[in-house]
Amino acid sequence: MSSSLSPCIKSAIRREAAALGAFRTGFALAEPVDDRAARQYADWLDSGANAGMDWMRRHELLRRDPRLLLPGARTLIVMVFPYRQPDGCHHPHIADYALGRDYHAVLRERLTRLARFIFSRTGAISRACVDTAPLPERYWAVRAGVGFTGLNGQLYVPGAGSGFFIGTLITTLPLAPDEPVENGCLRCGACLRACPGGALSATGLDARRCLSYLTIEHRGPLPDGVRLGNRIYGCDVCARVCPLNAVAPPAPLPEFAPSSEVMALDRRAILEMTTGQYRRLFSHSAIRRAPLSQLRRNASHH
Ligand code: SF4
Ligand code: SF4
Known part of the structure; x- marks a missing residue:
């Protein structure tokens, strides 16, 4: 080689x-x-x-x-x-990437x-x-x-x-590296100000306060004082408010087109979901990262 x-x-x-x-x-x-x-x-x-x-x-x-x-x-x-997704509006909120x-x-x-x-x-x-x-x-x-x-x-x-x-x-293939691109972040701070958990600062993300972490990764009861709003799985606020995302996104891969069944979920459907329904609905979904008990916890926590 x-x-x-x-x-x-x-x-x-x-x-x-x-x-x-x-x-x-x-x-x-x-x-x-x-x-x-x-x-x-x-x-x-x-x-x-x-x-x-x-x-x-x-x-x-x-x-x-x-x-x-x-x-x-x-x-x-x-x-x-x-x-x-170009319009990404769904309720209750499930992260765009998991639809x-x-x-x-x-x-x-x-x-x-x-x-x-x-x-x-x-x-x-x-x-x-x-x-x-x-x-x-x-x-x-x-x-x-x-x-x-x-x-x-x-x-x-x-x-x-x-x-x-x-x-x-x-x-193991040796190849010449590419050059990094210029950092185009405007440092406008819109993401920091809009973060509902106050999780972002100049030193980075504090997962303890991030609603994405808390809804997806955190097991057990949520810490005192946490407000999830309508979030069931993830939180896209810091990406949505960013002016760099005010562009027409490239077409997603076909596999990432939102599932109509996932898009139709409401809070009650999640609270009443059986284990069988959870397995069937999320068998090919990243949402399985959160157990059903946790989705229910999120759905009952405003
Ligand atoms: S909102 Fe976007 S452009 Fe502004 S500081 Fe945050 S990441 Fe940078
Ligand atoms: S995902 Fe939500 S809570 Fe987490 S840093 Fe971004 S805006 Fe804040």
Whole structure:
């Protein structure tokens, strides 16, 4: 395998990724994250802002070096796939990203096809990562020149907003990295001011106050004083108020079209849902991340 193949195979990989639905694809060297990012993450953990997500601390060392996730790794190929719905109005609130099919399965299938393509052309092996491996995906998306992060912590693709899932292939194929793009966050603070939980600050997200974390990840009773409003699963406020999202989003992958049954759910339907209905309705949905008891907890908590 020679890096002299790089320009040609890079173009071929980009084309293949686009054919698989990637809106943008970038390349980064597989190497440890820089000291600044590692320190910021350690400080963030030390502040307790990861709330009950203990796995974040357990995997801290793994997150620092993608080569630990695939021996012989040389390159990260980072792709973004659009999901954002143009009108996104539904009640009670379920996060835009969870209205269609589970992105883990959808992206994994596409990334696996790209991994096979790379293997067939070069013999290189690859590992697909979709939000479950200990990999700081937004950091690598920035390093690979796919986008930049806003004050709200979201990844933005220049001119296309933040409505994207990130999928990454770690591969043993050596490829030239892409240049990062300029950070286009306006630093207007609209996301910080609008956050209903007061979870955002210049130092980042405090998951203990984030209604997305509390509705999806937090088990057991909600902390005193938390107001969910109409939120059942997630919270899109910091993305919706952002002027960088006042663009026509690219068409979502067909699998992410909202399920009419999910869109039709109301508070009462959730409170009265049986286990069988929950399993059937959410068998291919990211909403399974929250058990039925938790959806009911959210539906009965205003
Ligand atoms: S709302 Fe303003 S500060 Fe927040 S991410 Fe968007 S542009 Fe940046
Ligand atoms: S998801 Fe909602 S609660 Fe969490 S940081 Fe964004 S606006 Fe705040």
